[in-house]
Amino acid sequence: MTIQHRYRGIFFMLLAxxxxxxxxxxxxxxxxxxxxGQLVFFRNLVGLIVLVASFASRPPVNKGGKFHLLxxxxxxxxxxLYTLLYCILHIPLGTAMSYNLTSAIxxxxxxxxxxxxxxxxxxxxxxxxxxxxxxxxxKPVMYxxxxxxxxxxxxxxxxxxxxxxxxxxxxxYDTRIIVSAFIITGVLVPGLLMLTAQLGGIGYDxxxxxxxxxxxxxxxxxxxxxxxxxxxxxYFVTKAYGADKAGIVSAVSYANIIFSVFIGMFLGDxxxxxxxxxxxxxxxxxxxxxxxxxxxxxxxxx
Numbered sequence: 001m002t003i004q005h006r007y008r009g010i011f012f013m014l015l016a017x018x019x020x021x022x023x024x025x026x027x028x029x030x031x032x033x034x035x036x037g038q039l040v041f042f043r044n045l046v047g048l049i050v051l052v053a054s055f056a057s058r059p060p061v062n063k064g065g066k067f068h069l070l071x072x073x074x075x076x077x078x079x080x081l082y083t084l085l086y087c088i089l090h091i092p093l094g095t096a097m098s099y100n101l102t103s104a105i106x107x108x109x110x111x112x113x114x115x116x117x118x119x120x121x122x123x124x125x126x127x128x129x130x131x132x133x134x135x136x137x138x139k140p141v142m143y144x145x146x147x148x149x150x151x152x153x154x155x156x157x158x159x160x161x162x163x164x165x166x167x168x169x170x171x172x173y174d175t176r177i178i179v180s181a182f183i184i185t186g187v188l189v190p191g192l193l194m195l196t197a198q199l200g201g202i203g204y205d206x207x208x209x210x211x212x213x214x215x216x217x218x219x220x221x222x223x224x225x226x227x228x229x230x231x232x233x234x235y236f237v238t239k240a241y242g243a244d245k246a247g248i249v250s251a252v253s254y255a256n257i258i259f260s261v262f263i264g265m266f267l268g269d270x271x272x273x274x275x276x277x278x279x280x281x282x283x284x285x286x287x288x289x290x291x292x293x294x295x296x297x298x299x300x301x302x
Contacts, residue, residue: 012240013253019233021259024097026226027088028267030219035206036086037190038213039226043081044186046227047234051180060174069165073178074185076162081186083155086207090148093264094272097257098133098280099152104253105130105286106160114164126289133282136275166238175238182234254284 027039034042080100087096108126162182169178190210196202197209204211215223237253257280265271272280 009240012236014255016233016235016237016240017253017256018259019229019231019236020256021097021263022229023226023233024084024088024093024260025263025267026222026229027085028093028264028269030222030226031089033219034213034215035210036082036089037193037205037207037210039085039089040078040081040186041190041194041210042215042223043085043227043230044183044190046224047183047231048180048187050228050231051176051183054176060177062174062177063172066169066172069169070173070178070181071185073162073165073169074181076158076165077182078185078189080155080158080162081182082207083151083158087148087152087155091152092269092272093267094257094261094269094280095276096152096155097260098283099149100155100159101254101256102130102153102156102283103159103163105283106157107164110160110164122289126286129282129289130286133279133286136279136282163237170238175235178238179231179234183231254288257284 023043027043030039084096084100087099105126166178190208193208194210194212197204197211202209261269261272261280
């Protein structure tokens with residue numbers, strides 16, 4: 001294996017982390033103008049337009065045969081995006097991204113439950129460390145309603161399930177097809193809920209039954225940046241998980257938290273206090289430990 005090939009997955013994940021951080025910053029800048037459901041719709045609509053153009057210029061080549069996993073990946077990705085954007089709009093950007101990146105902890109748990117992967121005592125300790133980090137993040141921001149924290153945990157859990165599915169889909173589908181499963185679902189779900197609210201006379205809320213709203217002025221640029229940065233991140237995270245099946249690249253995804261803390265500060269968030277910073281450090285450490293030992297996983301049924 002050449003050095004270039006060996007570090008390709010790490011490079012892809014670093015690009016993905018930067019893309020997702022910029023996406024979070026763009027969403028944060030739209031706080032007060034758009035709600036989470038509206039941002040989910042526009043974020044994916046921009047991505048869909050780009051993907052359609054990409055397919056027209058270079059049709060995908062697939063083995064296929066895992067359509068049910070594509071649907072599941074789309075649903076889990078959409079749930080993750082809904083809850084992530086909801087958190088971004090209501091709590092500091094770095095904290096929201098920290099919750100989302102607890103996905104490494106849940107990947108370890110689900111891999112054990114679903115696939116009987118046992119990675120040894122270090123991963124067990126890393127999971128405990130990660131949950132300690134979540135408690136430390138939770139404690140200093142108790143003045144936030146409890147459902148913000150629940151949304152953060154759901155974001156991490158659904159991300160984990162989506163990423164596990166990506167690993168299973170990579171051998172069968174073009175990267176753009178895997179991304180499009182998420183993008184299309186992310187347009188259809190809020191679009192149908194928007195239409196249901198409009199035709200059914202259901203009261204609007206800021207998550208599901210949303211009201212249609214056109215961007216105005218500079219908001220168009222922010223929406224386009226949101227969609228393109230998210231598509232950029234999603235494309236490269238899919239490439240990263242396909243380039244290094246062992247999972248070491250996932251450790252690099254924690255650069256997302258660092259990028260997000262500083263982007264959030266630029267947009268008005270306070271720098272995390274010592275307790276929150278300790279919690280973020282625990283989550284980063286937990287994810288890195290899990291990523292490093294994942295290469296040595298051994299199925300229990302062997």
